[in-house]
Amino acid sequence: MKDLRASDIREILKVTQQPEVISFAGGLPASELLPAAEMAELARDVLADDGVRALQYGPTEGMQVLRELIANRLQSLWALRRSTDEVLIVSGSQQALDLSGKVFLDKGDIVLCESPTYLGAISAFRAYRPRFVEVPTDDDGMVPGELESRLSSLDRVKLIYVVPDFQNPSGRRWSLERRRDLAELAARFGVPVIEDAPYAELCYDGSPLPPVASFDEAGLVILLGTFSKILSPGLRLGWVVADSEILQRYVLVKQGVDLHTSSLTQLLAAHFMLENDLEAHITRLCDVYRGRRDAMLAALDEHFPKDVSFTRPAGGLFLWVELPEGMNARRLLERALEERVAFVPGESFFPGGGHENTLRLNFSAMPEERITEGIRRLDRVLASVGAAV
């Protein structure tokens, strides 16, 4: 296995662990909003009442109770009717991506993805040595004509990978029509779609849009979800929702990968859903994140030069910045770290490279005044570099 590369994010995160650095690089939830006190109570009760199940091996598919709760939640959130048998619990959605690669990708197969696309997916798929083909993408999602021409001209397209809701890194949300178009094209060409939806619930303006999976009548859309953004990333819990024919293969592969996901953490999440109000918890998160997004946008509006453009995401954790052509975000980062502010250069999110003038900013992980201060620092860096260019 020679293609495995050290991830860029990994290197950046090391630097940003110093407390004096204002980091817009990570994708972390706000740690003060984590329900640690509730978890302490739940852990005590789960171990007392259901300890054997929590500590023993469990089924590869996941705990029945959690699968059922997730199936019900899909129904109530998105009117998505899926049976418990169509839900697989995984060890975080990173595992769902890895399993997808393991199930579908032989060397040389093609993955169609957005441009830019999620870095963790690139690194998960890359282990299986596929070819990535970026499909031109605008503010509303992949351009259907572009997708169609690639589906009809390319030979070995195995997967279409998309993040339709408040995408990492761009913050973009697909329009309703584009979602329907994608489901139709996938069905017409018989190509499975991985719909990665970690941010779907983090919607700050207006109402959320239904997932691509809700337009899927051919059973080709594989929907990935996670507790990482709405409950806790440390529990490492996610889910895969797919047609049972596909899901059986995921189960088979997962068995060889880690047997099953931790029973204790599964029960903790299930009991959190049963005994606490997960939706109210998410509403609280959204209120805080909305304020932080607004603070970042206000600071960008106030400080950033006019030739720098940025997205105004209606949800999620990130926004996307485009510097004037010719500027290099990687070099900018070196200077930014001297000013103790960090971000992720956008280049890493394009499998084919390029786009050196883009970068990603996270707004969820710190209080509003730190955000404002960080953007001020960034602006100082921009001014000094701009002068140099």
Place this chain on the structure above:
Amino acid sequence: MEISIDRDSSEPIFRQVVREIRSLISSGSLPEGFRLPPERRLADSLGVNRSTIFNAYRELKGLGLVDAHVGRGTAVLRAPAPIPNAIGVPWRQLFRQSVARSHDPIIADLLALTEREDVISFSIGLPAPELLPLDTLGEYTAELIREVGAPLLLHCPTEGHSPLRETLAQWVAARGIRARGSDVLVVSGSQQGLDLVARIFIDPGDVVVVEEPTYIGALQSFRVAGAKIIGIPVDEDGMRTDILASILERERPKLIYTLPTYQNPSGAVMSLERRRHLLELASRWHVPILEDDPYSELRYEGEPLPSLKALDENDLVLYQSTFSKALFPGLRIGYLVVPPVVLRQLALAKQGADLHANSFSQYLLERFVRDGHFATHIEKTKIAYRRRRDRMAAALQRDETIGLEFAVPAGGFYIWCRLPDGVEQSALLANAAARGVVFLPGRACYPTEPPENCVRLNFSHASEENIDVGIERFLEAVREARVWGRMKGPDGIATSPVV
């Protein structure tokens, strides 16, 4: 236009209407340009509020399926492209080659059977539920969470929670392994260790050497990686290293996988002499050894032998162990002790695979081991497991006319039992399951056709009473399968020799 709605359904009526009309459009029953009935008329005919139909039409419009104009009503925009039937999707061609031809998910099936209360299971290597320290663990954990707070719910490094890595380095020192915390990689159960090792060493077509029989989960990982798997027979002194020698020369494998201590499934312990011979061979041919050591803590008699890792002077041994056998499998935490250059590659692979093992379990185990509870727990379980092993061995000997052959293992979880000639395993498994007892068919533990007709019986999970009852059921099933097999003649017996 015919629509039916179900008032008792939990699905809101407007959604039912949307769904019905949508499927009429996509099936072509409602062609492009078709005018939907006015809202009031449809509402009256279905006996629902007009607002319900209003909402349904609005959603259909949002979906781009219909368009509404004042005065012209609501018309179907276009029929979406014909959608092929899901059954028509050629899934087998879409799946990866090694996945499309993978074997049955036998472990998942057995785990599912184990969940049934009326079944006594000797199939899976489960710790005894009664021995779990549940009376104190709840409050212990709650206190830990209150003390640690948010970090326990946040990400931790891919390599593992640093204090746990330090604690594990000290723990393995008791097995003669010299390691620092930075040599330890925490994984999501030792199955993941196998998978990660396969990822970084094995390209499709590469050769992996395993013991024969061996751990079924290892075969699964290596198969999915596309390895060519070669089995080396195991006798009472472990892997036949004399046979290994010629295989190494001929096949140049990428990896040797071994369970030297209380091997799963045979229970064998590799002798000191063989351990040295194996290390010597590996070093001569530069082949890394993955030493899987889940059971060495569970020693019921005899003196412990040093692990391969403790004897290794050439940094060729990748050592792996787990908390799943001696403690809590449900937490899914295992660990590897490996040279730094290997650790780096494994960590990169792990990052792509699942970022890191769950923080919660890592904090809990670290504290549990450091407080000395793990050591206490092992002492307690060893006493119980030794009794269960003896109870099972005695029960198996109750009917000597059957002709079962087995050795009593000095440690671990399993009795490996050779069946008499004429017993067909699939018939026996079905027969036994019908009587309420399950076991692992031995053939699952072989990379190719098994030379012998064996079954693996786990003795750690069932209580002593259930061991008696379960073995009685098992013996009945063997007796019956044997008669049946004799009537059928020798065709059903697998005898093809494998070297």
